[in-house]
């Protein structure tokens with residue numbers, strides 16, 4: 381769909397990929413409902429974009445709470461009178477081997493990365509259906525939702541759940557003209573590890589990888605073209621394709637890499 385004037389819900393907008401995406405989408409003329417937990421950085425970003433004459437509202441939301449995730453859709457409709465795109469970008473990680481995984485951490489990751497997006501989609505769907513040209517749901521997953529890595533199983537499982545849900549939903553909502561795209565970033569230079577739960581030592585601080593602006597531009601392109609699956613780099617696409625074709629080979633390579 382054309383991005384200009386579209387009303388878009390974007391979760392996880394206070395930093396990293398979400399913040400970069402907010403700037404790119406605002407620049408493309410989108411009207412944005414920005415969500416995340418931390419009020420101060422959320423309002424700072426909204427202020428920056430409003431000062432540049434973009435139409436933006438900040439809606440503090442904990443996506444780990446289904447009631448708040450659902451309220452995000454209602455509040456967006458109240459602010460703009462319609463909802464055309466939902467971007468589920470907010471997520472947290474958990475770093476622990478399966479045998480060390482704390483149940484509370486594993487459940488929190490599923491709450492934020494899976495149940496929150498489901499609640500938001502359920503609440504937004506009636507508004508998406510009501511548009512003359514339907515609506516678009518974009519889920520930001522990860523290449524590790526397609527091929528899990530050791531040490532982050534809880535996170536991988538949450539992204540795989542999101543992807544499988546979207547696979548069903550795409551067919552369920554076809555008749556309502558609601559389309560679904562999944563974006564699969566690989567390693568991206570954000571502070572994602574700072575938010576990760578779990579006991580394993582993590583590389584805190586900004587990680588190496590693709591710049592978040594590259595993912596943001598891919599998300600804008602996704603709105604324009606609505607592809608089913610979106611990879612950011614050739615390496616990411618090759619990694620996922622090779623993992624599907626030769627899972628045993630990937631087991632060997634990964635076990636050597638993580639030894």
Ligand SMILES: NC(=O)c1ccc[n+]([C@@H]2O[C@H](COP(=O)([O-])OP(=O)(O)OC[C@H]3O[C@@H](n4cnc5c(N)ncnc54)[C@H](OP(=O)(O)O)[C@@H]3O)[C@@H](O)[C@H]2O)c1
Nearest residue numbers: 392394395396397416417418442443470471522568570572
């Ligand atoms: N960075 C990578 O290497 C990488 C790779 C593959 C996929 N991804 C995916 O890309 C997306 C964005 O990640 P990122 O790297 O930009 O991470 P990030 O820098 O940690 O940003 C995550 C965003 O989500 C928000 N958030 C976290 N928990 C939330 C909650 N309970 N409710 C609402 N918002 C919440 C955070 O804001 P608050 O703290 O203010 O709530 C923040 O704005 C995620 O879906 C992630 O899984 C990232």
